[in-house]
Amino acid sequence: QVRLVESGGGSVQAGGSLRLSCAASGYTYFSNCIGWFRQVPGKEREGIATLYPGTGSTYYDTSVKGRFTISQDSAQNTVYLQMNSLLPEDTAMYFCAAASLGCFPVLTGTEYWGQGTQVTVSS
Secondary structure, three states: OOEEEEEOOEEEEOOOOEEEEEEEEOHHHHOOEEEEEEEOOOOOOEEEEEEEOOOOEEEEOOOOOOOEEEEEEHHHOEEEEEEOOOOHHHOEEEEEEEEOOEOOOOOEOOEEEOOOEEEEEEO
């Protein structure tokens, strides 16, 4: 079983940085990939960054490419999302998610989700 717990959200001014953490027990055994999604009220959840731990491959949505970086600390079973040069439009609830098949741009296979952490970027 995969258990995902996000942390690190908060409020920051535009241009600032935040690092989200996802404590991800079991993901290397039960999932093929792990990633970050975000959602604002009234809109669909969107995939923004994915990591395939087996190969180290990463994928990013164009809206965050060059600003966000997904990484993992296998020893700590933690996946990170380093977010730099934040924009007001990055304001959203951010979710860590894993899946048995694919993670980008949507999850396929058995899905696992965390509870989310709020990020608010003010102008």
